[in-house]
Amino acid sequence: MLSIACILTVPARLAGEMPEPACEIEGISEYQLDNGLKVLFVPDSSIPTLTVNIIIRAGSRHEPYGQKGIAHLLEHMMFKGTVAFPDVRNVIRRNGWSMQASTWNDFTNYESTMPGTRENLEKIIHFEADRFANLRLTPSQLTEELKIVLNENSNAKASPENVLTEQMISVAFPWHNYGRATIGNQGDLSKMTVDSLEAFRRTYYRADNATIVLAGRFEPQLALDSIQTHFGGLKYPERVPPIESTIDPPQTGERRITVRGMTGKPVAALLYHGPAGAHEDFAAFEIFLSALMDTTPGYLWAQERFRSAALVSPDILGDGQLWGRISGLKQRGFVELYGTMPTDSAPEPLLNELVAATEHFAENVTREQVRSAKRRVLARMQSQLLDLRSFAVELRYWESLGNWRLYFLHRDRVKNVRVEDVQRVAKRYLHRDNRTEGLYFASSEPVLTTIQEPHVPPESFDGFHRESTISVGEWIEPDPLAVESRVSRRSFPNGVKVALLQKRTRGSMVHARLTFRLDSTVMPVVNAGALLLLPKLITSTNAKAAARLRVPGSVGLGTTFGSRTVDGLSITIRSEKEHFLLMLERLDHLLSGPCFTQDEFETLKRTNVASLERRSRLPYPLADEHLRRSGAKSLQEELDSLKSIRFADILDCYQQLTGSVHGDFVAVGDFEPETVIAKVAPPLDRWQSEREFQPPASYQVESESTELQIDGSPSACFAGDLYVQVGRDHPDYVALLVAHRVWMLRRLIPRISQDVGLSYYYSNSLQPLPGTNQSRVSLRATCDSVRLLELKRAIADSFYSLHSTEITVDELSLAKEHLANSARMKFWSDKSLLSSLAETTSEDRSFIDESNLMRRINEVGLADVQQAGKNYLNFDQMVIAVAGDVALTADPDQ
Numbered sequence: 033m034l035s036i037a038c039i040l041t042v043p044a045r046l047a048g049e050m051p052e053p054a055c056e057i058e059g060i061s062e063y064q065l066d067n068g069l070k071v072l073f074v075p076d077s078s079i080p081t082l083t084v085n086i087i088i089r090a091g092s093r094h095e096p097y098g099q100k101g102i103a104h105l106l107e108h109m110m111f112k113g114t115v116a117f118p119d120v121r122n123v124i125r126r127n128g129w130s131m132q133a134s135t136w137n138d139f140t141n142y143e144s145t146m147p148g149t150r151e152n153l154e155k156i157i158h159f160e161a162d163r164f165a166n167l168r169l170t171p172s173q174l175t176e177e178l179k180i181v182l183n184e185n186s187n188a189k190a191s192p193e194n195v196l197t198e199q200m201i202s203v204a205f206p207w208h209n210y211g212r213a214t215i216g217n218q219g220d221l222s223k224m225t226v227d228s229l230e231a232f233r234r235t236y237y238r239a240d241n242a243t244i245v246l247a248g249r250f251e252p253q254l255a256l257d258s259i260q261t262h263f264g265g266l267k268y269p270e271r272v273p274p275i276e277s278t279i280d281p282p283q284t285g286e287r288r289i290t291v292r293g294m295t296g297k298p299v300a301a302l303l304y305h306g307p308a309g310a311h312e313d314f315a316a317f318e319i320f321l322s323a324l325m326d327t328t329p330g331y332l333w334a335q336e337r338f339r340s341a342a343l344v345s346p347d348i349l350g351d352g353q354l355w356g357r358i359s360g361l362k363q364r365g366f367v368e369l370y371g372t373m374p375t376d377s378a379p380e381p382l383l384n385e386l387v388a389a390t391e392h393f394a395e396n397v398t399r400e401q402v403r404s405a406k407r408r409v410l411a412r413m414q415s416q417l418l419d420l421r422s423f424a425v426e427l428r429y430w431e432s433l434g435n436w437r438l439y440f441l442h443r444d445r446v447k448n449v450r451v452e453d454v455q456r457v458a459k460r461y462l463h464r465d466n467r468t469e470g471l472y473f474a475s476s477e478p479v480l481t482t483i484q485e486p487h488v489p490p491e492s493f494d495g496f497h498r499e500s501t502i503s504v505g506e507w508i509e510p511d512p513l514a515v516e517s518r519v520s521r522r523s524f525p526n527g528v529k530v531a532l533l534q535k536r537t538r539g540s541m542v543h544a545r546l547t548f549r550l551d552s553t554v555m556p557v558v559n560a561g562a563l564l565l566l567p568k569l570i571t572s573t574n575a576k577a578a579a580r581l582r583v584p585g586s587v588g589l590g591t592t593f594g595s596r597t598v599d600g601l602s603i604t605i606r607s608e609k610e611h612f613l614l615m616l617e618r619l620d621h622l623l624s625g626p627c628f629t630q631d632e633f634e635t636l637k638r639t640n641v642a643s644l645e646r647r648s649r650l651p652y653p654l655a656d657e658h659l660r661r662s663g664a665k666s667l668q669e670e671l672d673s674l675k676s677i678r679f680a681d682i683l684d685c686y687q688q689l690t691g692s693v694h695g696d697f698v699a700v701g702d703f704e705p706e707t708v709i710a711k712v713a714p715p716l717d718r719w720q721s722e723r724e725f726q727p728p729a730s731y732q733v734e735s736e737s738t739e740l741q742i743d744g745s746p747s748a749c750f751a752g753d754l755y756v757q758v759g760r761d762h763p764d765y766v767a768l769l770v771a772h773r774v775w776m777l778r779r780l781i782p783r784i785s786q787d788v789g790l791s792y793y794y795s796n797s798l799q800p801l802p803g804t805n806q807s808r809v810s811l812r813a814t815c816d817s818v819r820l821l822e823l824k825r826a827i828a829d830s831f832y833s834l835h836s837t838e839i840t841v842d843e844l845s846l847a848k849e850h851l852a853n854s855a856r857m858k859f860w861s862d863k864s865l866l867s868s869l870a871e872t873t874s875e876d877r878s879f880i881d882e883s884n885l886m887r888r889i890n891e892v893g894l895a896d897v898q899q900a901g902k903n904y905l906n907f908d909q910m911v912i913a914v915a916g917d918v919a920l921t922a923d924p925d926q
Contacts, residue, residue, distance in 0.1 A: 048252050055347055055493075056569045057440055058417075059500030060427075063256060067267050068240025071259055072427065072436060074247035076420055078505035080536060081860045082148035083421045084156050085245040086164070086724040087428045088140045090236030092214040098223070101216015103231050104135040105181055105224055105362035110142065112173050117159055124844060125777060127155060128853030134527050135214055138362040140433035142427060147510065147856060148249025148789055151511050154258050160244075161262035164237060169226045171924040178221060179789030183816055185215050187747045187793070190650075192296030192472045193370065196289070200470035201366075203289045204303050207278040210364055239266045243431050247424035249507070279363070282481050294744040295649055298373035300383035302390065306367055306461045309360025309433045310486035315445035316453040317461070321367055322405035323454070324393055325356035361460055362433050364483055367461075375645075386466070387661070394458035399451040409446050413439075418539035421861075434486075437493050438870035481557040506536040508861035511887070516879035519869070520705045524853045528716045529590040529697040531873040532705045533865060540609035542701030543866045546619065546715070547602040547874065549694045561674040567594030567601040567637050569628040569682065572636070590615045591621070602870075609702045616711040623715040628851035631678045637677060644671045652793075652814055655751035655915035656742050659810075698869045700862050735908065741917035748916025750791075752810070753912075757902040759805035764900050772798045772809060773847035779830040784813060787925065790823045791815045803876050824914065831907035839898050847897075851889055855882065 053073075054063035056166055063071040094100050110133065111120045126291050129146045142160070146152045183471040188194050198213045205211030244263070246255055283305060307313040356369040369390060371382045416423045430439040510516060520532045571594040575598045590607025592615070603622075603643045621627070647653035657667050697712050758764050776796050794813035801808055815823045858868040872878055 046796060050256070054137050055437070056150045056498050057437060057493075057496040057692045059502075060436070061252070062436075063262065065239065065264055067264065068238075069259075069263055069266070070243040070343050070431075070760045071256065072243060072245045072431075073250075073252050073255065074245065074420060074424060075250060076247070076538065077249050077502055078507050079248045079861075080148055080507065080510050081145050081236070081421070082152060082156075082248045082250050083248065083424045084144045084146075084160070085243075085247075085424055085428055085763065086142040086160055087243040087245065087431050088142075088237055089138065089241050089243075089432055090232075090570070091136050091138045092212060092216075093137045093209045094236060094349045094765040095209060095212070095216075095232075095496050098220055099228060099232070099405075100212050100220040101181070101185075101214075102220075102224060102228065104214055104216060105177070105221060106229050106233060107133045107135045107140050107142075107182055108177050109169055109174065109229060110167060111334035111359060112167065112169060114162050114168055116162050116166070120163070121781075122846075123159060124564070124851050125853075127152060128856065129156070130612065130857075133176065133845060136432075137210055137214060139428060140514050141425075141428045143439055145421060145860075147860075150254065152249070153250050153255055155450055156256070157258040157262050157399055159264065161259075164242075164263070165266050167233065169229060171226055174226055175231070176789050178224065180216055181724040181793045182217075182221060183534050183747075183789070184792055185218055185221065185818055187677040187814065188215050188282065190295075190746050192291070192293050193252070193299055195293065196299055196301055196470045196472045197368070199291055199303060200289045200303055200468055203287050204283075204305065204366065204468040205280055208280045208364065209278075210361060211280075212240055214344075218910075221750050239263060243436070245424050245427055245431075245497060247420050248529070273787075280295065283466050285465050286469060288471070290471045292473055294740075296472065297646070298377050298379040298382075299472035300371045300373065300379040300471075302369040302383070302386055303470070303821070304364040304367050304462050305466050305483060306358070307360065307457075307483065308365050308486050309359075309364055309429075309442075310362075310488055311365070311484065312445060312486075313457050313460075314360045314365060314864070315442055316449050316457040317360070317365065317367065318409060319402055319405045320397065320462075321356055321358045322408055323391065323397055323401040325369065326405070327410060338836055350859055360433075361484075367554060372642075383469060383471060387469075391455050391462055391464075394453070394462040397451065397458065402451045402454050404678070406446060406449060412442070413443055413446075417500075418541060420538065432742060434488070437496070438488070440496050441488065441492055476661050502539050503536075507536045509537060510856045512879035512883035513853070514725075515865070516858055516883075518878070521873070521878070522709065524713075525714060526717065528697070529873050529876075530696075530709060530712070530716075531698045531869050532703070532708060533698075533700045534703060535700065536702050537700075537862055538812070541862065542605075542609055542612040543862050544605040544607075544612075544616075544697070544699035544700060544701075545866055545870050546604055546605075546688065546712075547597065547600065547698075547870060549597075549600040549874065550689075558678065559673075559685050560670065561677045562681050563601065564596050564674070565633065565677070566682060566685055566689075567603065568636055569595055569626075570594050570601075570767060571603060572628045572632045587801075589618075592619065599612055612701070613707065613819065615872060616708070619712075626683060627730060632681050633682055637674065639718050641671065645769050649742060651745055651747055651915040652750035652751075652812065652908055654742065655749040655913040656812060657827070658738060658740060658913040659751050659753050659911060659917070685898055694872045696870065698866060698873055700866045700869060701895075704895070733910055737916055738914070739918045740913060741918050742916055743919075745817055745915075745917045746815055748813070748820040748823075748911070748914065748921075750813045750815070750820065750827060750914050752812075752827070752910040752912045754811075754905070754909060756807050756809070756811040758807050758904060760807075762805065764896075764903070765800070766885070766892050767896040768807070768846050768904050769851065769904060770844065770889060770892055770897045771834070771839070773851055774843045774897065775834055775901065775905055777832065777846060777850060778843045779833045780811075780827065783826050783830045784823060789817055792827055818917065820914055820916055820921045824912075827909045831905055834901040834905055839894060839901065841894065844894050844897060848889055852886060855886055858882075 043297045051063065054064055055062050059074060059076075061073045063073070065071070091103050094099070113120045117123050123129075127146065129144050129152075131142075131144045133140070135141075135143045144156055144160075146156065168663055194333050201213075202211040206567055208765060244259060306317050325760045354369075354371050356367065359365055371379075371385055371386055373379050373382050416426050427436045427439065430436050430442070461481060463481075508518065515533070518535060520530075520534070522530045525532070589611035593604045595604070603619065605612075605619065643729060644667065647657065648671070655665065694714050697716060699708060756768065758768050780796065783796075784794065785792065791813040794811070796809075796811045798807055798809050800806070811827065813827065858864050868879075868882075872881070
């Protein structure tokens with residue numbers, strides 16, 4: 033075990049004196065300890081949360097032969113505890129931390145987000161340093177965690193696209209470790225030992241191979257002192273040279289991989305080798321992919337042959353049917369293009385079309401296409417800078433390439449990309465002899481492509497601004513009463529409700545949502561399929577274009593997104609302050625009459641039909657949607673209904689909605705409330721109802737169990753819903769809320785995840801049903817098909833334990849703390865604030881009710897919680913659907 037001592041940072045400083053950063057760019061400051069640990073600070077006191085990233089420059093690229101998947105497995109084992117912190121999950125729950133980790137080719141990252149308090153800052157630094165140096169691993173822990181990792185590995189193999197991608201990359205990189213999947217293979221994983229994990233950890237988990245990123249609300253001086261105290265003395269007794277991967281020679285001709293399977297649709301795929309992420313060619317490479325593959329106005333999507341050519345079915349067009357991605361890694365890069373064919377089609381014609389279109393475009397990309405792609409890429413980078421948590425996470429990628437400042441260098445490179453650069457890069461990399469082809473269901477003298485190692489001279493970083501150009505928001509105490517004191521609420525004569533929360537935000541962003549709710553008398557006569565498509569059509573490409581014609585200069589002002597809700601539809605707006613009022617004018621135009629076209633309808637219809645067909649063959653969506661449709665249309669009935677919808681049905685649905693809906697409008701951001709109300713009044717006046725809103729009286733669902741067979745599926749899903757006659761105003765509601773949290777934290781999760789590793793993916797909630805005197809407990813959990821019965825019994829046992837084993841004082845305290853932390857999380861970001869504001873507004877509540885609820889939770893007694901668990905949380909009353917290869921399920925007692 034390593035001892036932890038305090039040493040001075042470099043340069044030496046007086047106590048309480050903040051040293052000069054090694055470098056500072058756009059609000060980011062870099063420091064370095066004597067032991068080589070790099071520290072990055074991105075402070076913003078207006079954000080209520082603190083995000084901490086620990087970046088280890090070790091990923092699947094560094095794994096020794098025979099130990100593929102060890103980096104990812106060690107990521108899991110890092111949550112097993114130390115002497116000081118023996119129960120990591122309990123530490124996370126008690127402190128209200130949101131913690132996750134990820135492993136990729138060049139790095140492993142540990143991310144934590146929490147309320148930005150001094151106590152959390154000190155505790156998270158102590159915790160991370162302790163497990164960094166003093167992790168305890170035992171063979172029994174490894175045995176249990178291997179079950180989870182092997183289950184995760186099996187789930188990844190259930191997707192045809194994942195299998196094709198894994199094998200295609202292995203063909204493209206026959207020697208380099210980039211050709212080996214990060215998740216590893218079951219053969220290597222099954223042979224892992226504690227000694228091999230410790231050896232890998234000692235080699236790479238060291239101060240001079242790590243970077244700590246702190247972003248959000250924290251005191252830099254306090255943070256640096258804490259990091260110095262806990263990390264400053266971490267030194268390993270000997271240096272072990274890092275393991276570097278073999279470099280593949282240039283490819284000498286096209287390669288092809290064919291994969292056959294029983295599930296999914298035919299897939300055609302292409303992969304071209306490209307530059308590393310730090311290479312100067314990577315910016316032009318990224319611009320090329322954006323110009324080629326972006327849904328609108330990408331080159332491939334604009335080609336008529338992908339919609340009507342005899343060789344390629346029109347069903348390939350639609351979101352998710354053609355897609356691409358680019359990977360710029362530390363030592364190499366590549367671009368991937370994918371297309372999905374309709375069932376019973378051959379993928380070869382699509383592959384040929386993709387090759388022809390891609391390599392033709394490489395020679396004919398235009399100046400306007402490059403200019404448009406640059407705008408999109410730069411807008412995405414600007415959006416990352418505005419979202420501090422996302423930006424902190426983004427830094428892990430650039431730091432893994434060698435230096436976080438590459439982010440800004442890459443941004444400048446993108447700005448300076450010319451059409452000649454894109455043409456040169458495309459010609460260099462996108463040709464036959466550098467191509468790998470993939471299908472799911474020789475050549476002349478080759479053109480050698482040598483991938484150059486990136487060289488970034490120090491002067492490349494000169495010229496960056498030392499101060500951030502992004503405006504800082506304001507801090508609001510994450511307390512319901514403090515938030516409610518800032519909310520302006522109003523009801524229009526027609527029943528429309530408005531709630532506005534005025535506050536300064538990072539980047540002066542405004543988030544708003546307009547929701548239309550259909551009452552229970554209207555819902556039965558509205559075409560469900562039409563209602564599914566209508567929100568996206570209202571905010572479709574042509575609809576937005578029509579609005580822009582009437583709002584000069586509105587291109588790029590913000591985004592609008594339409595989605596279906598439980599009882600209607602909503603339109604969400606995101607815009608900068610200076611453009612928000614114009615965005616509301618655009619919204620008025622979008623709702624003044626149908627602007628979408630029949631072509632957009634046909635495309636969206638095909639996309640949704642394909643999505644439903646795909647979901648009907650996957651365990652989780654099939655089981656989940658079976659329960660959500662209990663008492664309504666089955667999944668197949670909805671699919672048949674969607675296939676039969678005509679454009680005229682969409683227009684009829686639009687007309688039905690006018691005069692038959694009830695609206696809510698909520699917004700969070702920097703604006704003048706009265707001006708916003710004046711702008712939003714026209715669409716609210718137009719979409720209104722003469723009838724009073726009638727929510728559903730109750731949900732009548734009888735307990736039952738359904739098995740949904742999916743032949744050959746390696747994974748399965750348990751889905752269960754429990755309806756209890758306890759609404760938000762019921763005297764037992766608070767006790768039930770606490771009892772449910774006790775069951776989830778101390779009975780369910782330890783049983784299915786920690787103890788026996790049955791399910792790594794699960795979700796659970798208790799929600800009061802608006803307008804009723806009921807609440808619904810929903811549980812979803814996945815596992816291997818052969819362990820489905822075991823999972824079901826474990827879930828049942830967790831319920832029965834509430835009846836056979838008394839709830840302890842410690843369990844009660846933990847549940848209350850967890851509920852309090854969950855309540856505070858609603859105020860962590862402007863997006864979550866918007867959702868909470870919309871929820872309270874639609875239910876005629878305020879955040880005062882949330883404050884009262886938390887007070888009642890704090891006051892509820894152990895006896896009441898115990899009785900509520902026994903009275904209402906009964907497994908035998910659940911509606912259950914299980915999906916997977918149910919025939920494989922074996923009874924362990926027989």
